[in-house]
Amino acid sequence: MDKHAKWITEAVESVAETALREDGEYWRSTYTREDDRAVALLKELMKAKGMEVCSDAVGNLFGRIPGRSQEVIMAGSHRDTVRRGGKYDGMLGVLTAIEAAGSLQEEAGIPEKTVEVVAFCEEESSRFPTSYLGSRYLCGEFSEIELADRDAEGIPLGEAMKQAGYLKESLAGKRMDLERFVELHIEQGGILEQKQKQIGIVTAIVGLFSGEVYFKGHQNHAGTTPMYMRKDPTPVAAEFIYRLNQWAMGHQYDLVCTVGKMNIKPGNANVIADEVMFTFDIRSSKAELMQEAAEVVEQLKDEMEGLIEISIVVPCNEPPVSLDEEGVALMKQIADNGNYNYMEIVSGAGHDSQVLAQSFPVNMIFVPSVQGISHNENEFTRAEDIEAGIHFLKDFLREAAWKA
Numbered sequence: 001m002d003k004h005a006k007w008i009t010e011a012v013e014s015v016a017e018t019a020l021r022e023d024g025e026y027w028r029s030t031y032t033r034e035d036d037r038a039v040a041l042l043k044e045l046m047k048a049k050g051m052e053v054c055s056d057a058v059g060n061l062f063g064r065i066p067g068r069s070q071e072v073i074m075a076g077s078h079r080d081t082v083r084r085g086g087k088y089d090g091m092l093g094v095l096t097a098i099e100a101a102g103s104l105q106e107e108a109g110i111p112e113k114t115v116e117v118v119a120f121c122e123e124e125s126s127r128f129p130t131s132y133l134g135s136r137y138l139c140g141e142f143s144e145i146e147l148a149d150r151d152a153e154g155i156p157l158g159e160a161m162k163q164a165g166y167l168k169e170s171l172a173g174k175r176m177d178l179e180r181f182v183e184l185h186i187e188q189g190g191i192l193e194q195k196q197k198q199i200g201i202v203t204a205i206v207g208l209f210s211g212e213v214y215f216k217g218h219q220n221h222a223g224t225t226p227m228y229m230r231k232d233p234t235p236v237a238a239e240f241i242y243r244l245n246q247w248a249m250g251h252q253y254d255l256v257c258t259v260g261k262m263n264i265k266p267g268n269a270n271v272i273a274d275e276v277m278f279t280f281d282i283r284s285s286k287a288e289l290m291q292e293a294a295e296v297v298e299q300l301k302d303e304m305e306g307l308i309e310i311s312i313v314v315p316c317n318e319p320p321v322s323l324d325e326e327g328v329a330l331m332k333q334i335a336d337n338g339n340y341n342y343m344e345i346v347s348g349a350g351h352d353s354q355v356l357a358q359s360f361p362v363n364m365i366f367v368p369s370v371q372g373i374s375h376n377e378n379e380f381t382r383a384e385d386i387e388a389g390i391h392f393l394k395d396f397l398r399e400a401a402w403k404a
């Protein structure tokens with residue numbers, strides 16, 4: 001393990017301690033004591049690498065290396081974790097960015113462009129209902145109305161921000177000085193490991209179309225109600241799921257479709273159901289398939305509605321996002337020249353990058369996560385893969401920020 005990988009693996013362990021709560025649970029949610037401790041430690045690490053440290057109104061943390069020009073090349077990831085999450089999701093991207101930018105400054109001096117390392121807050125929806133809060137704020141897509149959103153304990157977002165020492169100034173608009181963003185992240189799938197690759201150059205982030213489908217029937221006795229007199233929503237829901245799945249199987253290399261939750265009310269073995277609900281979660285990197293998914297769900301509703309009323313609630317319909325082509329080309333060139341063991345890959349999970357990519361040129365680097373495990377305390381990335389990742393990020397930042 002070289003000095004960069006050593007620094008990162010040690011820093012991963014120290015920052016992990018900040019997420020250990022008094023109740024023994026590993027969880028760094030936003031604007032909490034755990035988050036404060038992580039911010040304090042990250043500030044120290046950034047300062048030790050010669051960075052100027054600051055936060056914005058919503059609590060994103062930045063480590064800044066002023067360059068010859070004001071345009072900002074930003075690198076980093078999020079600092080919150082899901083409940084019982086792991087040490088690497090998000091934080092590995094923050095720490096590799098600190099080490100890459102810090103060591104480049106040591107080796108190459110003042111950068112041409114200003115470099116900022118970011119530790120975003122509230123990416124995972126770890127406390128409040130909306131996700132990607134920090135990155136949306138940078139794009140000018142965080143609205144004041146959201147400050148009234150409440151966490152599970154009823155505390156409004158604005159109040160939590162103030163208690164944590166943020167929101168001292170009024171909210172700012174889109175960051176106009178941001179020229180490019182790059183995020184290193186664990187893969188959260190097992191593809192890199194399976195293909196024995198150390199670097200994934202991410203070309204796109206899948207879109208997400210998710211929602212709930214409700215089937216309204218009529219509750220009655222399972223023994224005394226003849227089949228021809230029933231309004232039973234369960235078989236209709238089952239057929240809906242089957243047909244949706246059949247459509248998805250027809251595109252099995254381009255999309256994924258999951259029914260992960262189902263409720264039958266009242267849920268007794270000897271009672272015909274009153275209502276059935278199931279969720280769907282459809283993801284693809286192809287915009288036309290995401291469009292088709294919405295049409296298929298609507299079409300199934302139209303075809304199957306009759307005796308049983310069907311209603312659909314869609315809380316999320318995010319289009320897929322292509323990452324910056326120039327950045328991808330540069331990464332491929334770096335990977336070929338530097339003999340990195342790499343592949344191009346599509347991200348099946350959402351990231352701050354997908355939000356930022358709608359406003360700025362954005363690229364992502366994946367490193368393997370052992371067995372593809374993430375959002376789990378057993379998350380682990382091997383030191384040799386961290387080493388490849390940090391060098392790759394460093395090479396990219398050198399090209400993007402240190403060369404004129």
Ligand SMILES: [Zn+2]
Nearest residue numbers: 078089090185
């Ligand atoms: Zn993440």
